[in-house]
Amino acid sequence: MLPKRVVNLLTAGRCISTSHEALATTRLTPSCMATGQAAGSAAALAVRDGVVPADIDVKELQAVLTAGGALLG
Numbered sequence: 552m553l554p555k556r557v558v559n560l561l562t563a564g565r566c567i568s569t570s571h572e573a574l575a576t577t578r579l580t581p582s583c584m585a586t587g588q589a590a591g592s593a594a595a596l597a598v599r600d601g602v603v604p605a606d607i608d609v610k611e612l613q614a615v616l617t618a619g620g621a622l623l624g
Contacts, residue, residue: 552590553605559597561604563590585621592616 552562562568563586565577576582592615596607613623 552586552593558603558605561590561594563587588619588621589616592619 552567554560554562564583567577567586569577577586589612593604593607593612596612596615597604600607617623
């Protein structure tokens with residue numbers, strides 16, 4: 552969800568980078584919703600903490616997503 556050459560950008564939905572095997576599932580609504588929830592939550596944490604998205608606390612992001620009902624594998 553973090554582009555290699557663009558700072559302050561998060562991607563979600565079909566435009567994310569995946570393996571060939573995982574690509575087909577990115578078109579499904581639940582996958583798009585999950586990546587959107589993760590990107591939005593990550594963006595909110597980055598703004599709150601005054602950091603770029605790549606520097607957010609991943610454990611905190613996971614806690615926020617879990618609290619929001621996301622199922623993390």
